[in-house]
Amino acid sequence: MAFSTDDHEPPNWITAKLSNLVWRMTPDCREVTRLTSEGRDRPLPLGTRLRLGLHRCFCKWCARYAKQLDLLHEANLLFAEHVDQIGGPTLDSDAKARMKLALQTAANGES
Numbered sequence: 150m151a152f153s154t155d156d157h158e159p160p161n162w163i164t165a166k167l168s169n170l171v172w173r174m175t176p177d178c179r180e181v182t183r184l185t186s187e188g189r190d191r192p193l194p195l196g197t198r199l200r201l202g203l204h205r206c207f208c209k210w211c212a213r214y215a216k217q218l219d220l221l222h223e224a225n226l227l228f229a230e231h232v233d234q235i236g237g238p239t240l241d242s243d244a245k246a247r248m249k250l251a252l253q254t255a256a257n258g259e260s
Contacts, residue, residue, distance in 0.1 A: 168207060171203055171204070171206075171207050172207070174200065174203065175200045175201070175203050175204035175207075176200060176201075176204065178204075178208060178210065178211055181201055181204050181205070181208070181211045181214075182211065182214055184197060184201055185201060185211070185214060185215050185218060186218065188201070189218060189222065
């Protein structure tokens with residue numbers, strides 16, 4: 150006796166239903182990346198944080214993006230602690246003055 154695939158769901162139907170529910174409850178990937186970045190600047194509401202976390206449980210790309218932001222944040226903190234140990238070429242006062250004038254000119258041109 151053969152059965153039709155129309156009247157029988159695949160064995161992983163629970164996973165498919167759960168996944169579908171998660172995608173309907175959570176923002177899309179573009180919104181998740183925006184909110185993840187925004188969450189670095191200000192605290193997000195609890196509901197938003199929960200939806201972001203749920204989305205990241207199912208989306209490896211958004212989870213990876215969040216980890217990359219964490220890494221950049223840690224690197225920035227370490228850099229700030231050791232900035233005095235970094236040496237290298239410096240600009241002379243004439244070059245600084247030329248850059249400052251160019252920036253002022255550009256800013257006045259945009260107004």
